[in-house]
Amino acid sequence: MSTTAYDGDVLVVGGGIVGLATAYAVSRSAPGTRVVVLEKEAGPARHQTGRNSGVIHSGIYYRPDSLKARFAVRGAAEMVKFCAEYGIAHAVTGKLIVATERDELPRLHALAQRGRENGIAVRELGPAQIQEYEPEVRGLAAIQVASTGIADYRAVARHLAEMSGADIRYGADIVQIDRRPARGVAVRTAAGTVVRGKVLVNCAGLQCDQVARLAGDDPGMRIVPFRGEYFDLARPELVRGLVYPVPDPAFPFLGVHLTRGIEGSVHVGPNAVPALAREGYDWGTVRPRELAGTLAWPGSWRIARRHWRYGAGELLRSASKRAFTDAVRRLVPAVDPEDLVAAPAGVRAQAVLRDGTLVDDFLIREGARTVHVLNAPSPAATASLPIGREVARRALAALASA
Template sequence: MVNSNFDFLIIGGGIVGLSTAVQIQQSGKKVLVLEKEKTPGNHQSGRNSGVIHSGIYYKPNSFKSQLSIRGRELLVEFLRIKNIPFRLEGKVVVDKNINKIENLLNRSKDLSMEGVKILTNHELLEKEPNSVIKQGLFVPQAGVVNYRKVTEALAEELKSHGGQVEYFEEVVSIESKKGGKVLSTKKNKFFGDFLINCGGLYSDKLAKLDGLDPSVRIIPFRGEYYTLNKSKSSLVNNMIYPIADPDLPFLGIHLTKNIDGEIEAGPNAVFAFAKEGYKWTDINLKETYGSLSYGGMLKLGKKYFKTGIKEMYRSLNKKAFVNEINTLVPGVSKNDIKVREAGVRAQAVDKDGKLVDDFMFQEGLNSLHVLNAPSPAATACLAIGEHITSKVLR
């Protein structure tokens, strides 16, 4: 069955796809979102740390920097309008090396971020009394929210403007016909003038279905979390982060008091044996072979072999994970933590084995493909949608 013609077909009912759909629909266009799951935000959008990112880590003038800072402003406005609970009380980023802290402070100045300041000793302990490291950077722009609720609110917002979302519709082929696109799912066909691919973990596969040859491959990295017992809920007031490795787009294990008041530790970054490999036992041989046979992945693995082994060891050894937590706050034992659902990060890797650090978009024939939108894409979602909308409506 061929369904009625739409101005825009968007693949992916995650937070980026729905943010984009809402803004295009508001311009007076007819938009349909196709989602393979039964609800919106089942993957990266609903399985993350829930952090409203400040944008401090990202290179000035990069997509990540511009869109996360702009996106945070738009997101907070949306949260207030929709009465979605959130906290914007800041975080401390700690390190034993004061030079690293000063470098991050300078980055905040380059980004014109206000209120960022170095805290030492009693000043830092006023913010986070249990921090093991007594020096760090306070970043007031950071906060927490439940992004699954944000994604659900965006789906409702789209419908309120006349847009449509169809669930259980996994796209299996893409054809270019009569100046538009025909998307075939396992059940139906949908026709539209323009395609936007926000397929997350499958965005590279979908781009190939559209006849493109992406310069990157999406490699899945599982991010695992633990929740601390309620008896430890006073250990962290808001967030304690280590300073991340500048060569990697992962922020490392950090401690976050989520919107429900629970302290979460994570995520790590472990190669997943399936695109949706949320556990060690989730194995898809075809997808694993696709990842491991990719030349860029082989080069990446060679470069970061020791880092990868360390991440895998910490994933399989609860005590090692606890030891990492205790570098930030004291007194946490294996009995104090329980497993929280994991997420999988859709990380683009190029042919030279480099982890693509910025958001990445590629245009096709009557199509636009979002080929890299990992963290902080949830924070930046409305700005990403704004950016895409400006490109496709110009």
Template sequence: MADETVGVVGAGIVGLATAREIAMRRPGTRVVVFEKEPEVSRHQTGHNSGVVHAGLYYTPGSLKADLCVRGVALLREYCRRRQLPYRETGKLVVAVREDELGRMNALFERARNNHVPDLRKLSREEIREIEPHAGGIAALHSPRTAITDYPAIARAFAEDVVDSGGEVKLGFPVCSLRDVPGGIEVGSRQERIRVDRLILCAGLRSDSLARLAKDTKEPRIIPFRGEYMLLRPERTNLVRGLIYPVPDPRYPFLGVHFTPRVDGSVEVGPNAVLALAREGYTRTRISPRDLLGLAAYPGTWKMAAQHWRTGIKEYRGSFSTAAFMKDAGLYVPGVGVRDVVRGGAGVRAQALDRDGTLVDDFRIHRAGRVTAVRNAPSPAATASMAIAEHIVRAVFEDAAAN
């Protein structure tokens, strides 16, 4: 008999990393992962662009900064041991206008405070030495930024859980959570399973699952769809590594950028448009229930009042390839509509507070026997193994200390 049974809801990369951490670090604990889909990494993990972030962007001392830097080291070593793809292609963060230089310099200082390795500033001429076809007047170069295959990593995490005696229950949509003596009953429409502790890593459904567990109502999840173009195969030679714009600190999104993939393709994107369904990977996917939830939440309207101009611009790019590529062409001049085809899309589970603030940092709540990951956007995949360590400490060690 197991000493204890711990349930994890969600078989994305954060949920599987957490389940793996428990299974590997706490022998005698039975781990059960509950996933509504027929396979792991179906949503955010499966639509991820594959970037392993070095930690440039995040507020020093925040969970994002600390767990990203720690997560890179853990992920690199894991990929080495499991022989999974991990390529340090490097990243340029490019300023194309004079008024971006102040923000670029501030980003450089932030990245140094986060101990991003080997970061340096580049002149216009030095940019061309690294990316001969790139534009820009100055840039930051992060040579240790990498790309990987996150769905493959998630599958490897799932294998580790099973090999350690745990279980990954696919096709198990969690419909109910009920307190029972000494534990929690996790129910689908067909089955109920009792666990001693429960960890919610439900991504796009994290707020609704947290409400079932009687956690706080806020933050709410707002789904943003990010759409990609793909460079035509004969044009992928224009890009060697990652090419990003200088980010706008008002938004948690990084802007349209060029991303080589481990399969040799190059993505251009993403934009960020409000999705009309939690799993709205296409413009035609609409959920009346999800739309009603968005409309009923005060934070949605406050966010819209603050950012409607940006929203209009993003939607214009969603419907017009020319508009989408207008900004992209600043970073690789000459690349335009004829050089790309429509690619895939992902949906980001972005937490939103009632006052209309887009939550930036990771947010994890613990209430009794339930721990809920309420906000884990990028760089959550990069930081997944470090997030798992953080959760396991909170669930077991911190709880024991109290």
């Protein structure tokens, strides 16, 4: 593929909230820079962005000084301001993180300390105080985090797309990348169209490792997809706001929780089970080539050996509505199986290293004329504006040296 003429200065692969925030940040930081966004779906935010619980995370869970901690704390405040400025549905609701067993109390206290280290206001509550916030919730102790909220992230993504000034091309499924350090980057789509640019930014989410390899870069990780299954609560009056369990520090998943959505319904979930395809939103979606790629990665087997007990519990909650209900009833005893109505699932694009390590921070790597966002699951939507600025900074630096 020849790269003698450029369609844009920066090509962004992926029209989720991170890719669109990057396009928006490039246009704000360097007006006049031509940005082309290539998205394989027919519209923006069709995967991780549009299939989560809509929470604006406070940043309490993340290791101090990590990208997740810094970007989530900053991003939460910026997301509330962005939504307010542009009339996007949102609310600052606060949330409770509830310990229901005595062995969770040290972890809850450590979490409160971590929140304070990250500059987050937290309040520790006893059982009576829990019920002042959430009358149907039972627990031994809790943390109240006032800065947590909810937002319509699909609307945020649409607004970023409009404000970016980028040339956004939907239905652009990438099948080939030709990168030549002296001549730029050319991308061929499944339709046969060739799009040329000076720098490529990979924000492809569930496909990000594949895009990196197409560009000739070794990402050093693989995306192992985990499906998160949700229910809606038929009696939303049981929960006023957001209620979470104390997370297991060995995993990047937060456990089954209850979150009141921006439209007033209450979402329950997710669990975390292996997906049989990168976009495997149910057990019936199986893509043998993608599944074979996951199984061929040594890290997948090391995760399975290391965490099989945890995984077995998640699979049980997927197969048994009663088991899922039992997990919910730890927090809200009044919930019955009939209260849970099946809702659309999401898939988490989890980066896994060869040794089986679950990457627990945002991961951004660079190559010649490329910037790759290789791990950006939750809280990426919350942190999308600062992530976008960081990726844009690196892309513009690569553009300047091209």
